[in-house]
Amino acid sequence: MAVRPILVAPHPALKAKAKPVSRVDDAVRQLMDDMLETMYQAPGIGLAAPQVGVPSRVLVVDVAKEGEPPQPLRLANPEILWASEETQPYEEGCLSIPEIYDEVERPAKVKLRYLNYQGEAVEEDAEGLFAVCIQHEMDHLEGVLFIDHLSRLKRDRAVSKVKKAAKAA
Ligand code: K1U
Ligand code: ZN
DSSP states (O other): OOOOOOOOTTTTTGGGBBBBOOOOOOHHHHHHHHHHHHHHHTTEEEEEEEGGGGOEEEEEEOOTTTOOOOOEEEEEEEEEEEEOOOEEEEEEETTTTTTOEEEEEEEEEEEEEEEOSOOOEEEEEEEHHHHHHHHHHHHHHOOOOGGGSSHHHHHHHHHHHHHHHHHHO
16 A cells, blocks of 8 residues: 555546446545545545546545544545435545645535446445545545535635645745
8 A cells, every 4th residue: 555645626637527437346445544544644534536637536544533443435437316405514625735725615415326446336325424525525526625615715725825835836
């Protein structure tokens, strides 16, 4: 397993739509394992392949609370089959937009389908932080960042803050 560098906005790879994987083979499993290691090291609760420069529909998530055993999830070709009308606000962050946090309103519950580590199709219900994180990561597969859900003023402020920090570094 290897820690891969995480791309930071406004990198153009973060705005591209990712392609489905044709099957979950050893290369995809290696990518999933590297992404989990990268996510834990960051630290974060999710990571999408475009954030490590790979334009594939692969993501990893672990929303276990501190003190709980890890619950790593590796997903390929995830789809949202259903989303609730009820929404919930959550203060989101993003490893590709360091030090910016803001509230995003998303469906409170979703039903998912994806291919797991073994390439089997799995259907799963998500709510709470799990639902928030899955939707945030699936946005990355469409080239959408959480700041794209904010007002233009907040988004422009966030991008210029990140650009300034990158220049200073
Ligand atoms: O996609 C990403 O950049 C990862 C992002 C996921 C996310 C966070 C919050 C709401 C929705 C999606 C992060 O993991 S940001 C870091 C973070 O939330 C965190 C870091 C350490 C401990 C707990 C949370
Ligand atoms: Zn993100």
